[in-house]
Amino acid sequence: MSKKIASLRELDELRKRGLKSLYPDKPRIMVGMATCGLATGGKKVFEILSKGIEKNGMDAKLVPTGCLGYCQKEPLVDLLRPGWPRIIYQQMDPEKAEKLLDNINQGNIWRENVLAKMEEDEFLIFDEKRKYPSGSKANLNNIPSYQQLPFYKKQLRIATRNCGFINPTNLAEYVARGGYYSLFKVLTQYEPEQVIEEVMNSGLRGRGGAGFPTGRKWIYSRQAKGDTKYVICNADEGDPGAYMDRSILEGDPHSILEGMIIGAYAIGAREGYIYVRAEYPLAIERLKEAIHQAQDYGFLGNDILGGRLSFSINISRGAGAFVCGEETALIASIEGRQGEPRPRPPFPAQSGLWGKPSNINNVETWANIPVIIARGADWFSQIGTQRSKGTKVFSVVGKINNTGLVEVPMGITLREIIYDIGGGIPGGKKFKAVQTGGPSGGCVPSWLLNLPVDYEQLTKVGSIMGSGGMIVIDEDTCVVDLARYFLSFLQDESCGKCTSCREGIVWMLEILTRITHGKGEEGDIELLEQIAEVVKNASLCGLGKTAPNSVLTTSLYFKDEYEAHIKDKQCPARVCRDLITYIINEEKCTGCMRCVKECVQEAIVGERRKPHRIIQEKCIKCGICYETCKFDAIKLE
């Protein structure tokens, strides 16, 4: 019998099944099994739970789920028992998992390792809230509420609305939370032009980094001449430290499909491609499953929702090239050609994949579409700032207490993200800067922390929004070394076509490397700025044009740090190996011989009970002695 959905009634039936799955009348246990969860040991936790449930003959539903965003606390395990609010447990391991099962069996609330309780679920698509029962028998007052946790309080999850809430391989659960209702609405009530108008009016801008108004892009593709058109999803996500798209692909793949199908209807495309980087195998697996399911249920194929649209999606895998995140290089890669950008015009909207009009959008952009259709442009455009509407997912990583993915309305300040949500800098260290936008972005220093985050504001201070990576650095990070790191990344990833990017990055890197090795010269900073200007203005594509940003912002905001390296041959952050020295303080040294044993270079000499000495010529500045000494007798200068 065909599962294909062709009417609202059938969609509602599917929704009912999904709701039963989400809120069964038995315990439902969700384990965070996105890459963050798996990396911290989620698979073992899942296995132990699975074994335990079977062994004890428990009637319980064990389900994998996506990333809830609080990656620092993974593996997360959610427990939903009939009659109780949902409880989220943090930093689980096999032993704790066993304890949890025991408590469930005994009918107790396990109170260890609790992160929060969820008292209500929000169905963003329907603008509905579903309250959980309060569990009157036990006192849950001292368990913090999920909405009140500093990490979640200021977040507004639109693109990541289902991540961590559903089993990503269960289509019914996606529908239960509103999935494919927007597609239905579009196919039964909207003309393609009306869909585009809605997206235009919402003010949605491309979330891949360029921030181009999405509605306008769709208009160009719609207006382009030709019967064959393509919609493409850019899931190449190459920035180091950024994994927002990965989380959506792993945790809620259907949101992308639904967005693309709506886009295909609006533009007039019958075929679509999702270009995923090969380094995301789990995401690729989830997408493949989701596409199969969507085909089975009639959301993809020749007769979508009863014959209103024909659209199919192919998956195209990347092969390890950052530059293939650039749209024309991406297109070349799908076509089987070498991944190198080409000059524009013509833009992909006029001539893209196989020379046909193509609309490319980022994963997060597509994920927003079903919500915009459901809640309307007015609702969406009231979130955010005047020119940057809606929310943005950021990956907050680096020297930060709460590493994870956060989705916040545009206009929130950097201070709020780093301190309120991120929990500040670990170890009591001092904040130095936050690098936004990945290798193409710039460092924003502490005196600009009140900056409201949006496209224009970040550009004004010399950085970019980029795809949403936010790398926090503290006093122990050397900004010169950081700029050098990003340039060496870009040197490897540049396609090498245009002179300014290929040769310019090598030149800037040579200068920065010299500086970090204590061989900086007078005039280096001015020369760097000259080269940066040319690379920025003369390069062919975004990679080259934004490559100098890390150098330009760090030399602007941390000029004294550069000058310390060049003039004084010093690294204030004590990172650059050629500029630091480890010295043993003879007064504090007890002669315990510990460092002598640990030193891999045998560079420390000394006898028991006599002060030791480091032979500087042999020392490779690895810092092992510094970390080993229990008497604080080694100084880092």
Next chain:
Amino acid sequence: MKKVLIVNLEKCVGCRTCELICSLTHERRCNPAEARITVIKFEEKGQNIPMYCQQCETPVCEAVCPAKAIYRDSLTGAMLVDTKRCIGCRMCILACPIGGLSFHPTRKEIIKCDLCKGDPACVKYCPEGAFEVVSLDAIGVKRRRENIRKFSSYLDMMTGGKE
């Protein structure tokens, strides 16, 4: 009206003035290696035969040129080479049955007879008046066929069809 260059073989004495004036006109030097015309001499027989591009009706050089750098001049009907577009593959030289194109020894460009914009220098300077520019009207077409028939089995290619 399209034109062609016709030579009256009986009149040619082998003085090679045409080679000199051709290279002088095009290259500002008198160097037969840079001329677009080559006189083949049979001294024992006292016969001399100037060989040059016949501006064929269906030229092989044009057909074979991958860069589409060979085209017909709208004014004179001569086949010309757009040296800026030429990529130097020399397929034209290899394709021509009569060796009508060659490679300039130092400038590295294709050289061939271009009818001097319709007023060929060889016509003016040949002491014996062996050359004639003929417009391809009905009579000219006939004369051309007569001229070529003598030495080329590629008559149709060069003159564009049977009588």
Next chain:
Amino acid sequence: MLKIVIDGKEAEVEEGLSVLELAEKIGVKIPTLCYHPAVGAYGACRVCIVEVIEKGLSKLTTSCTCPVESGIEVKTNSEKVKKTRKLIVEMLLARCPDAKIIQDLAKQLGVEKTRAPQKNENCILCGLCVRICREIIAVDAVGFANRGNKRKVTTPFEIQSDVCLGCGACAFVCPTGAIKIEDVEDKRKIDMWHTELGKVKCERCGRYFSPVPLLEQIKKKGLREMSDFLGLCPDCRRLVLANKLMGREE
């Protein structure tokens, strides 16, 4: 017809041209390295950069890829353009210090020395050989390998090409002369492509005059029934025909 201002002068041009093509038409000189009329614009060398002012906003862009649009103002040699072009040439000079075309360009622009790290390449990665071989000769014998500053032009797997015709167009269009073709006895050698091809011997004079695959290609392309002269070098073709004429006269 579109009206624009270029270097302070008004110009009118039909649609569909790039700023570079327009400049060429009206006699304004813009230096190029990777442009060739046969394959069009590629945008690799960045030397043809100009300043384009549209709706009050100025940007630097390559003139070869910038379409002429009504109302734009183009500056081919403003201070910004000069500064940028000079630094790009500094980069090229550091990469290929012995390339005459780069040395000449540097002299022309007043670039006396380069501050960039010295390399010793001959190839400026303009891509002309690749594009000509792929799009015009259409045998696709060479291509780009690797990425970034490891990018180079070579044959697949860097071994003898099995499609190269030996036509030498790559060497002809190469701006720096990096591609060297050697004709030694009965072989044509192109070291850069790790390729050696046999040549055809003239039936009459015995001179080796064309690489074998090149003649084969010509046979395929346009010569229908007329291949009896192909085994002769062009000089001998003239001689044989002249002889025929002699024979007929007699």
